[in-house]
Amino acid sequence: MNLAWLGSGEPVAAAQLAAGHDLPASYLNKQLQRLVKAGLLESVPGALGGFRLTRPLEAVSVLDVVLAIEGNEPLFRCMEIRRCGTVGERCPDGVFTRACAVKMAMGRAEAAWRKVLAEQSLADVQAGAEMHAPAMAVHVRQVLGRN
Numbered sequence: 001m002n003l004a005w006l007g008s009g010e011p012v013a014a015a016q017l018a019a020g021h022d023l024p025a026s027y028l029n030k031q032l033q034r035l036v037k038a039g040l041l042e043s044v045p046g047a048l049g050g051f052r053l054t055r056p057l058e059a060v061s062v063l064d065v066v067l068a069i070e071g072n073e074p075l076f077r078c079m080e081i082r083r084c085g086t087v088g089e090r091c092p093d094g095v096f097t098r099a100c101a102v103k104m105a106m107g108r109a110e111a112a113w114r115k116v117l118a119e120q121s122l123a124d125v126q127a128g129a130e131m132h133a134p135a136m137a138v139h140v141r142q143v144l145g146r147n
Contacts, residue, residue, distance in 0.1 A: 001122070001125070001126055001129060001136075001140075002017060002020070002140050002144065003041075003051065003052060003053050004053060004057050004122070004126060005126075005136065005137035005140040005141065006140065006141060006144060006146050007137075007141075008146060009052055009053075010048075010052065010146075011042075011044040011048070011049050011050035011051055011052045012050040012051060012052070012144060013049070013050040013051075014028050014029040014032050014050065014051065015029075016050070016144055016145075017032075017050075017051070017144070020140070020143045020144055031069055032051050034068050034069050035051075035065070035068050035069070036051070037068070038064065038067070038068035039054060040053070040054060040055070040060055040064060040065065040068055041053060041054060042054050056123070057121060057122035057123035057125075057126055058121050058122075058123040059121070060121060060122045061117060061118050061119070061120060061121055061122075062117040062118075062120045062121075062122065062125060063114055063117035063118040065122070066117055074107070074110060075106075075110050075113075076103065076106035076107070076110065078100050078102065078103035078106075080100060082096070082100060083096060
């Protein structure tokens with residue numbers, strides 16, 4: 001959002017972005033590098049370098065960002081505790097022929113979550129942010145020295 005609100009297309013240093021939100025620069029740089037690897041940002045080297053968007057916000061879904069930062073692993077990892085311990089030992093052999101009901105429920109929930117995130121572009125999120133805080137873009141430009 002910050003890069004889009006700047007509107008100039010000029011790169012912004014990770015340290016500058018981090019300072020604007022009181023984040024450790026090394027932490028933010030790591031996240032920005034993940035976005036570069038996913039093709040959502042471009043890293044521009046040099047004294048006036050930094051990061052900039054590679055495409056308009058309409059072309060980036062919230063899921064694109066989540067997958068770039070968090071990866072594509074399932075959020076829930078079934079440990080099959082139903083098979084562990086005394087409870088698992090006492091169950092007859094045929095009890096575990098079906099997938100774990102908790103795993104299935106969590107899988108459905110994650111699929112629904114991913115679908116909703118995929119349907120929302122960053123432009124949608126930006127529009128919502130601007131409705132709640134209309135002057136946000138102005139503040140971002142001021143803080144990042146791009147009035």
